[in-house]
Amino acid sequence: MKNITWDAYQIFLAVARHGGLTGAAQAHALSPATVGRRVLDLEQGIGRQLFVRSQTGYRLTADGQALFEQLQAMDAVVRKVDGWRQEAHGASVVRLMAGTWVTWLVCENIQAIWSERDGFRLDMSVSERRATLAHRESDIGVRAVAPEEPHLASRHTGDVAYAAYRQRNAPAGLSSALLAVSEEDAISPYLRWPHEQGEVSIAVIVSRPRSLLDLARAGAGQAVLPCFVGDLDPGLERVGEELKQLRHGQWIVTNSEDRHRREIRTVSERLFRLVKSHADLFAGKRPSRSL
Amino acid sequence: MKNITWDAYQIFLAVARHGGLTGAAQAHALSPATVGRRVLDLEQGIGRQLFVRSQTGYRLTADGQALFEQLQAMDAVVRKVDGWRQEAHGASVVRLMAGTWVTWLVCENIQAIWSERDGFRLDMSVSERRATLAHRESDIGVRAVAPEEPHLASRHTGDVAYAAYRQRNAPAGLSSALLAVSEEDAISPYLRWPHEQGEVSIAVIVSRPRSLLDLARAGAGQAVLPCFVGDLDPGLERVGEELKQLRHGQWIVTNSEDRHRREIRTVSERLFRLVKSHADLFAGKRPSRSL
DNA sequence: AGTATGTCTTTCATTTATGAAAAACATAAC
DNA sequence: GTTATGTTTTTCATAAATGAAAGACATACT
Structure with missing residues (x-):
C-alpha cells in the first residue's frame, strides 16, 4: 500500500x-x-x-x-490546532471602515474577505463621513475621494453610480414619494439629493441609510441607492436613469505605516478583488443578478 | 496566520x-x-x-x-483511513487498543488472536489513559471501567488483581525500594500507588510501565504489577499479599457501529477467550506457571 | 442558433524542493 | 586523552513540482 x-x-x-x-x-x-x-x-x-x-x-x-x-475528523483537528496557534499570535485585529453599502457588500461576501482560518479578527465599522484613517482609527478605509494626505496609500477601484429604486412590479399608483435620511444625518451627496428635490414630497425619514433599502423593498416609496445595491436586489427595480450628478470614484485607502502588515495587505487585496469583481455593478451597468 | x-x-x-x-x-x-x-x-x-x-x-x-x-487525533484518523484503504485489497485492519500489560499478554499469545491465514491485519496500540479510546478510533478496546457511552458495547472479563514483585530468590539485603513510573505518566491507580507510599523510597523511575517488569526481573527493586504478569514470570516472586485496593474489573469494548464486522467479532471473541482462560491469573489466584 | 462564460486538461518553461556528500559537532567507548 | 559513532547542519547539483497560457469542452444565456 x-x-x-x-x-x-x-x-x-x-x-x-x-x-x-x-x-x-x-x-x-x-x-x-x-x-x-x-x-x-x-x-x-x-x-x-x-x-x-x-x-x-x-x-x-x-x-x-x-x-x-472520514477526513472531516482530520479537518476538525486542524481547526483546533489553528485555534491553539492563534493564542500565541495575540490575535491581531484588522479594522475596516467603510460606508453603509460597501459594508453591506462585504457582509454579503464575508467569505471572500475573511475566514476562520485567518489568524486575525475583523472589526468593521460604518462611517458615512470621510473615514478618519489619519488617527489610525482604522487600518483600511473605503473612500469616495482620493486622499490628499501623503501618508495614506490608495488604490482606485472604479466609479460608483446611483439611481432611484422602488419595489419591483409595484401596484400602479404606489407612492412615488421619496424615502430619505434625516437632514442632519445626510452627509453624502446621494443622501442630500432627496432633500434638494423641492417639488417632490418626502414620505418617510429614517436615521440610517440601511433602512432605505428595507423601506423601498417594502413598497414605501422610492429610494436613491447605489446601483450595486439596487441592481443586486431582486425585489427592486430602477426608476428612471442613473443620477449622473451623484457618480463618484472610489478608493481603498491604507495607512502607509501599517500597510506592510501581512494581514492588512491580505484584507486590502481581497477587498480590492471583491470590489473589482463587482465593478460593472458599481458603475451602474445593467444587472446580472447573480450575487 | x-x-x-x-x-x-x-x-x-x-x-x-x-x-x-x-x-x-x-x-x-x-x-x-x-x-x-x-x-x-x-x-x-x-x-x-x-x-x-x-x-x-x-x-x-x-x-x-x-x-x-493534539496531532495524535489526526494520526488516528489517518490510521482509520488506511484501514478503509485496505478493504479494497480484501485485507482489512482490526485496531486493538489496550494497556501495557494486556498488550503484552496478547503479544505473548499472538497465535491465539491472529494468524497469517486471517484475512485481516492487526493494529495494536498501547494507551494507558481511558479517554483516548473515544477519539483514537480503535475497533476493540480493553478498559478498567465499564463504559457509559451508549454507542459502546462491552463484555466483562473478570477482575484484575495487583501485587508487588521482586526478583525471585533475590540475594538477602536486596533493595526493597520501589520501582515507579514518573509521576506525570502515572495515570492508572497501580502506577500511582508507589508515589503514595510516603515512607518507602523510590529507587528507579521510568517512563514506560513495561520497563518495570524488566527492572524487577533484574533485581532493581520491587514493582507493582498485575498478578497475571508477575505470576507468569518465572523470574519474579510476590512480595506480600495482593494489594486489594488496586483491584478492578475489566471490560472488552467495541464500537457498536463496527461491531458487526466479521473480523472484529472474530478478534473480539478470541481476545475474550484468551483473557477468560487466564481469568484465575488475572484475579490473582496462585500461579500455574504454564504460559 | 450562436455567443459567452466557466470549467477541466495539456504543455512547457521556470521555480522550488530535494538528496548526496561533506562538514561540524556532541557523546560514548576505549 | 583519543577514537569512533551517531547525530544535525550546510552546500550545491539535480530532480520534481508548479504555474501560466493555451486548448478543449460543456453549459447557460441571448
Whole structure:
C-alpha cells in the first residue's frame, strides 16, 4: 500500500468542498493544474476513483464520499490546532471602515474577505463621513475621494453610480414619494439629493441609510441607492436613469505605516478583488443578478 | 496566520516519535536534510519553537508537546483511513487498543488472536489513559471501567488483581525500594500507588510501565504489577499479599457501529477467550506457571 | 442558433524542493 | 586523552513540482 502524504488529503478535502479544481486551487493558493494532478495521484495511490469529472466540476463518488466523511475528523483537528496557534499570535485585529453599502457588500461576501482560518479578527465599522484613517482609527478605509494626505496609500477601484429604486412590479399608483435620511444625518451627496428635490414630497425619514433599502423593498416609496445595491436586489427595480450628478470614484485607502502588515495587505487585496469583481455593478451597468 | 500544509504536521509527528531527523527521515523515505528544513519551516509558520535541538537528536519543547498531543487525533484518523484503504485489497485492519500489560499478554499469545491465514491485519496500540479510546478510533478496546457511552458495547472479563514483585530468590539485603513510573505518566491507580507510599523510597523511575517488569526481573527493586504478569514470570516472586485496593474489573469494548464486522467479532471473541482462560491469573489466584 | 462564460486538461518553461556528500559537532567507548 | 559513532547542519547539483497560457469542452444565456 502506497504511502500517501497528508496534504493530499488536505487537497482532496478542498476539492470536495468547493466542488471543483478552481475553487480549491484559489483557496489554497495553487493552480488548478496542480490540484488536478494531486487528486489524480491520490486516486492512483488509493486505487479507487474518488470523483466523477465533468466540465462543470468535480463530484464525489461513493468512495469519495466515504473518504470525505472520514477526513472531516482530520479537518476538525486542524481547526483546533489553528485555534491553539492563534493564542500565541495575540490575535491581531484588522479594522475596516467603510460606508453603509460597501459594508453591506462585504457582509454579503464575508467569505471572500475573511475566514476562520485567518489568524486575525475583523472589526468593521460604518462611517458615512470621510473615514478618519489619519488617527489610525482604522487600518483600511473605503473612500469616495482620493486622499490628499501623503501618508495614506490608495488604490482606485472604479466609479460608483446611483439611481432611484422602488419595489419591483409595484401596484400602479404606489407612492412615488421619496424615502430619505434625516437632514442632519445626510452627509453624502446621494443622501442630500432627496432633500434638494423641492417639488417632490418626502414620505418617510429614517436615521440610517440601511433602512432605505428595507423601506423601498417594502413598497414605501422610492429610494436613491447605489446601483450595486439596487441592481443586486431582486425585489427592486430602477426608476428612471442613473443620477449622473451623484457618480463618484472610489478608493481603498491604507495607512502607509501599517500597510506592510501581512494581514492588512491580505484584507486590502481581497477587498480590492471583491470590489473589482463587482465593478460593472458599481458603475451602474445593467444587472446580472447573480450575487 | 500562515497556512500550514498538512504534511508538515505529518513530518513533525514523525520527528517527535523518532526523536530525531534521521529516524523520521527513514520512516518517510526522505533525507534528514529535508526533514530538518520542513521542521524549521513549521516552527517558522507557527511562530514557536517546537524542538530543542542537540547533536543527539530532537526533543519536544512544551509547545511541541502540546502540538504533539493534539496531532495524535489526526494520526488516528489517518490510521482509520488506511484501514478503509485496505478493504479494497480484501485485507482489512482490526485496531486493538489496550494497556501495557494486556498488550503484552496478547503479544505473548499472538497465535491465539491472529494468524497469517486471517484475512485481516492487526493494529495494536498501547494507551494507558481511558479517554483516548473515544477519539483514537480503535475497533476493540480493553478498559478498567465499564463504559457509559451508549454507542459502546462491552463484555466483562473478570477482575484484575495487583501485587508487588521482586526478583525471585533475590540475594538477602536486596533493595526493597520501589520501582515507579514518573509521576506525570502515572495515570492508572497501580502506577500511582508507589508515589503514595510516603515512607518507602523510590529507587528507579521510568517512563514506560513495561520497563518495570524488566527492572524487577533484574533485581532493581520491587514493582507493582498485575498478578497475571508477575505470576507468569518465572523470574519474579510476590512480595506480600495482593494489594486489594488496586483491584478492578475489566471490560472488552467495541464500537457498536463496527461491531458487526466479521473480523472484529472474530478478534473480539478470541481476545475474550484468551483473557477468560487466564481469568484465575488475572484475579490473582496462585500461579500455574504454564504460559 | 450562436455567443459567452466557466470549467477541466495539456504543455512547457521556470521555480522550488530535494538528496548526496561533506562538514561540524556532541557523546560514548576505549 | 583519543577514537569512533551517531547525530544535525550546510552546500550545491539535480530532480520534481508548479504555474501560466493555451486548448478543449460543456453549459447557460441571448
